[in-house]
Amino acid sequence: MTEHDITLTVNGTERELTVDARTLLVHAIRDELGYTGANVGCESSLCGACTVRMDGDAMKSCTALAVQADGAEIETVEGLAEGGEFHPIQEGFQEEHGLQCGYCTPGMMLTAVDLLEENPDPSREEIREGLEGNLCRCTGYQNIVNAVENAADSMGSGAVADGGERPDDRPVTDGGETADCGEVPDDGTASGGGEPE
Ligand code: FES
Numbered sequence: 535m536t537e538h539d540i541t542l543t544v545n546g547t548e549r550e551l552t553v554d555a556r557t558l559l560v561h562a563i564r565d566e567l568g569y570t571g572a573n574v575g576c577e578s579s580l581c582g583a584c585t586v587r588m589d590g591d592a593m594k595s596c597t598a599l600a601v602q603a604d605g606a607e608i609e610t611v612e613g614l615a616e617g618g619e620f621h622p623i624q625e626g627f628q629e630e631h632g633l634q635c636g637y638c639t640p641g642m643m644l645t646a647v648d649l650l651e652e653n654p655d656p657s658r659e660e661i662r663e664g665l666e667g668n669l670c671r672c673t674g675y676q677n678i679v680n681a682v683e684n685a686a687d688s689m690g691s692g693a694v695a696d697g698g699e700r701p702d703d704r705p706v707t708d709g710g711e712t713a714d715c716g717e718v719p720d721d722g723t724a725s726g727g728g729e730p731e
C-alpha cells in the first residue's frame with residue numbers, strides 16, 4: 535500500500551501524519567489524530583455524521599481521501615468552544631435540547647455554523663434546507679431547528695436579538711411532536727445514520 539506524508543491543520547494546530555493512499559479523511563481525523571467528534575455513520579455521504587469544516591466549508595469527511603486534504607485547514611466540533619466557553623451553536627443545542635444520543639450532533643453543529651455564516655438569520659425552512667444532508671434518528675429535528683434559531687438569535691442577528699419578536703412558527707414540542715420526522719425531506723435514508731460506537 536502506498537503511503538503519503540500529509541499535513542493537516544486541525545482546529546488551528548498543524549499536524550503531520552502518514553496515511554495510506556486509500557485512507558478516508560474521517561479516519562485520518564479520528565484514528566490518526568484523535569478528533570473523535572467526527573463520527574462515522576454510513577461512510578457513503580448519506581448521514582452527515584462525519585461532517586467537518588475544510589477551509590471554511592462544511593463537508594462530509596467520508597467523501598474525501600486524506601491525501602486530498604493535504605495542506606487543508608480542518609475544523610472539528612472540538613474546535614468550536616473557545617476559552618472554555620461554548621460556541622453559540624453548542625449553547626443552542628444545550629438550551630433547546632437539540633440532541634439525544636448525540637451521534638449526529640457534531641455534524642449538525644458544524645453544518646449549522648456553516649449555514650449561519652452564509653445566512654445569519656435563516657427562517658425555519660432555510661434551517662431545514664441547510665441541514666437536509668444531516669440525518670438524526672432521535673430528535674425528530676424540531677429541537678435541532680430550535681437550537682439553530684437559538685444560536686442565530688444569540689449571535690445577534692435574529693429578530694429576538696434585535697429587540698423584536700421572531701415570527702414563531704415553532705410547533706408545540708411538549709406533546710410528543712418532536713418525534714415527527716416527516717418534516718424533513720425524506721429520501722428513504724433516515725436509517726443510514728449508523729450505530730453509535
Ligand atoms: S459517515 Fe460520512 S456522510 Fe455518513
Ligand code: FES
Pocket residue numbers: 632633634635636637638639669670671672673727
Ligand atoms: S441525537 Fe441521536 S442521531 Fe441525532
